[in-house]
Amino acid sequence: MIKKRLVSSIIYKDDSVVQSFNYKTFLPIGSIESSVKNLNRWNADEILILSIERSKKKIGPDFDLLKKIKNLNIETPIIYGGGISNLDDAKKVIALGADRIVVESIIDTNYSQFEEISKNIGKQSIILSMPLSINQDNEIRFFDHKTQKEYEISDNFIKAIKDDLISEILISDYKNQGMMNGFDLRIIKKLNYTNDLILSGGIYKKNDFKKIFRDKRVVASAVGNNLNYGEHRIQKFKSSLKSSYLRKPFYSIHS
Amino acid sequence: MRKNILIFDYGSGNYSSIEKTLKRFNTNVMVGNSKKFINNSDVIIFPGVGTFPQAMQQMRKNSILKKIKSIVFSGKNILGICLGMQLFTEFSPEIKDTEGLKFIRGKTKKMPFKNHVGWNEVFFKKKSVFECLNGKNFYFQHQYFIETKISAEKGFFKINNKKFIAMIKKRNILGVQFHPEKSQNAGLDFFKLYLENLND
Numbered sequence: 227m228i229k230k231r232l233v234s235s236i237i238y239k240d241d242s243v244v245q246s247f248n249y250k251t252f253l254p255i256g257s258i259e260s261s262v263k264n265l266n267r268w269n270a271d272e273i274l275i276l277s278i279e280r281s282k283k284k285i286g287p288d289f290d291l292l293k294k295i296k297n298l299n300i301e302t303p304i305i306y307g308g309g310i311s312n313l314d315d316a317k318k319v320i321a322l323g324a325d326r327i328v329v330e331s332i333i334d335t336n337y338s339q340f341e342e343i344s345k346n347i348g349k350q351s352i353i354l355s356m357p358l359s360i361n362q363d364n365e366i367r368f369f370d371h372k373t374q375k376e377y378e379i380s381d382n383f384i385k386a387i388k389d390d391l392i393s394e395i396l397i398s399d400y401k402n403q404g405m406m407n408g409f410d411l412r413i414i415k416k417l418n419y420t421n422d423l424i425l426s427g428g429i430y431k432k433n434d435f436k437k438i439f440r441d442k443r444v445v446a447s448a449v450g451n452n453l454n455y456g457e458h459r460i461q462k463f464k465s466s467l468k469s470s471y472l473r474k475p476f477y478s479i480h481s
Numbered sequence: 482m483r484k485n486i487l488i489f490d491y492g493s494g495n496y497s498s499i500e501k502t503l504k505r506f507n508t509n510v511m512v513g514n515s516k517k518f519i520n521n522s523d524v525i526i527f528p529g530v531g532t533f534p535q536a537m538q539q540m541r542k543n544s545i546l547k548k549i550k551s552i553v554f555s556g557k558n559i560l561g562i563c564l565g566m567q568l569f570t571e572f573s574p575e576i577k578d579t580e581g582l583k584f585i586r587g588k589t590k591k592m593p594f595k596n597h598v599g600w601n602e603v604f605f606k607k608k609s610v611f612e613c614l615n616g617k618n619f620y621f622q623h624q625y626f627i628e629t630k631i632s633a634e635k636g637f638f639k640i641n642n643k644k645f646i647a648m649i650k651k652r653n654i655l656g657v658q659f660h661p662e663k664s665q666n667a668g669l670d671f672f673k674l675y676l677e678n679l680n681d
Contacts (some may be wrong), residue, residue, distance in 0.1 A: 228640060229600045229618060243654065269665050271600060296497050299505070303620055303663045306653050320530070321495045325622060325663060326598075345576065350596045393596045422595060445599065473600045473618045476666065 230439055230471045231271035231446035232464065233305070233424060234454055236261050238277040238291060245451050247404035249278065249371065261454065266302045268460045269476060273302050274328070274396075275447050280309025281331035281370045287315050292322035307355060311336060314333045316343040328396060330355040331372070332450070333382045344391035353424065354392040356383065357400040360412045360442055387419055394422045396448065402428025404451055409438055424448050431465055439471060484676065487494050487522035488512045489565075491536040499528055499562070499662040502669065506676050514539070522557070524679065525549075529563025529660055533575040533589065533625075536568055537582075546582075553584060558653045558679045563623055566656025567647070570627050584654050587629025594640055597621050603647045603659060605636045610678045611648070617667040619647070619659035626658060653680040 227424040236258070243261045245253040255261070258275070261476035265273050275295075277288040287309040290394070295304065306319050307328025319327055329352060332340045344352055353440040358374070367376035386392060397417075399410045407428045414423060425438050438444050453459045461475035486494045496512050501527075503510045511518050513549050526678065527536075540546045553559055561569050570581045573589035581589065600618040605611040621638070624643050636648030638658070649656045655675065663666035 227602065228621075231599050266665075286529050299501050300498065301663060301665045301668055303500060303622070303660075310589065325494060325660075346532070348624060350598055350622050393598055422598075 227471075228445075228471045229271070230444070230451065230469075231424075232460060232472065233272045233274050233446050233448040233449040234265045234268075234270035234460065235274040235276065235426060235448040237450060238275060238288065238308075239279060241394070245404065245455070246278075247268075249400060249403055251404075253421060255455065258291055259292055259298060262300060262304075263298055265454065265460075266300045268458055270302055270453075270460055271473060272305055272326075273300075274305040274307070276328065277306070277308030278371070281311065281335075285309060286311065287319050288325075289322060292319060292324065294300075296323040305353065307353075310343075312339045313342045313346060316347055320347055326351045326353060326393075328353045328355045329392075330357075333386050334380055337382050337385070340386065341383075341389075341391060346427045349391055350393045352392045353394050353396050354383070354386055355398065357398040358413050359399065359401045360410060360416070364412075366413065366416050374402060392421070394424050394445065395419065396424045396426060399425070399427030406430040406452075408434045411437060411441075414438075414441055414443070426450075432463075434438065435467060436469075437470070483507055483509050484523045484679075485509045485511065485521055486524045486526060487518050488526050488528055490514045491539045492526075493532045495527055495530050496562055499526065502662045502672060505669070506672060506674070511539075514543055514545060516545060517585055519545065519548055519552055524558045524560065524676075525552075527559065527561040527565030527568055529565055531564060533564060533567060533573040533581070534577055534579040536564060537579050540582075550582065550584075553582075553609075553654065556653050556680065559584075559655070560675065561656040562662070563658060563660055566658060567625055567627055569654065569656050570629065573625060585627070585629050585633075585649065585651070585656070586631050587627055589625050589627050592645075593627055596624055597625075597638075597640065597645075598627075601638045601640075601659075603636050603638050605648065606634060609634060609636070609650075611636065611671065611672050614667060614670055614674070617670075619657075619661065619667055619671075621659050622663075623658060627656070639649040 306324035424446040464475035569584040633651040
C-alpha cells in the first residue's frame, strides 16, 4: 500500500532557513545544510525546500542553495520550488539534485514552457503550487505572492490540471501558514479536482492530520514549523499518530 | 577488492545522489558513457533520470548500443533503476513508441493509475538475496511500469491489491522500479546486499 507522507517543509529566504508566519513575518533559523541533514537523519518522507520571492524578484532558481545540498549525503527525496521560469531552469534544478519541482508563477507567465517542462522531465516530478483561502462570501481565492492580492483561480491553473501535466497539487492554506489553527478544510471541499493533494498550512495537532487524511485525495501533508525544529520530532509525531497509512517511524542506523 | 562502478550517463546530469550513496560502499565510481568506461567497469548502473526515448537516443548517438549489448550478454553485472530497468525491456510508449535494449522480453507500459509517487512496501521472495528487506518501504516516482512473463526472480509492490514488478533479477541483470538511492536505510541495505552478491 502506498503510504501517505509527512513532507518536511523548509522555507528559505535571503540565504537563511526561516520560520514563516503567513509568509509575512520571518524568523531566521539557521543554515540549509543543518536543516536538510537533520531532516534526512530523522527520515522525513520527503524534504520540500521553498526558496521564496525568487519569481517576484525575477532572480531565477536558487542554484547556490541546491549546490550546497548536492554536497551532502542525502538519501531523502528532495522537492525544490522557487523561481523556475523555463525548461532550462527546471533541467538545472534537477541536475543539481532535486527529485521533484514545485511550479507556480510560470503557469500564468509562460504556460508553453511549463508544458515543455512536463514533457521533458515527466509529470511525476511536477507539483503545482496553489496558495488558497476562502473569503467572506465563501468563495475560493488564489493568493498571488507577487502582488500580495487575492484573485480567482486563473484559467491557466485549471488548464494545467485538466491537461494532466502535473502529479500532485500543493495547496497552501496561506492564511493559516505558520499558525496552529488547523487547515481550513472548506478549501478542499470546494475543489472538485481528483488530483492527489499535498496540504500545507495550519496543520499542527494530531487531530489536524487525522482530519485532512480522511479525504482520499490527500496523499501528503507538508509541515514546517511543527516538525523541523526539534530532535526526532518526525518519529515522535508518527508514533503518536499510530496510523497504518504512514510509513513507520524509525531511527537511522547508518551515519 | 574495490569494485569499479559505472553510472551510465544519458546526458540528464543528476547522478549525485546515487554517486554519493555508492561511494559509501568502498567503490570506485565513474560517471560517463564511453567505451573505455564500459570496459573498465565491474558493474554498470543505468540510473532513473530522464525519459525513455532520450536515453535510447543518447546510446544510439554515441554508437555504444552494440557495445553495451555485447558486454551484458558476456555477463557483466548491470543494475537498472526505475527508467534504467524500463530500458531493459523491448519497448516503451513513453512520449513516443521507442525500442528498448531488449535484455528482458517484455514491455514498459503506462500505469493504469495516475502516478505512483511516494513510499510503498516491496515484497521479495524467500531465499532471495534481498529477503531480509521483504515488506520494507522504498521510494517510488514513476508513471510507467514493466510487464514480462519471463522466468526470473521477481519482487513486487501493490496498488489496490494489484501486483506490479518492483524488482527483476535474471543472472547478471537486475532491475528495480524504486529508487534505492532515495530510500534511506532500506536503500542503503539494498545496495549493500547487491554489491555483496554480484553475479560471478
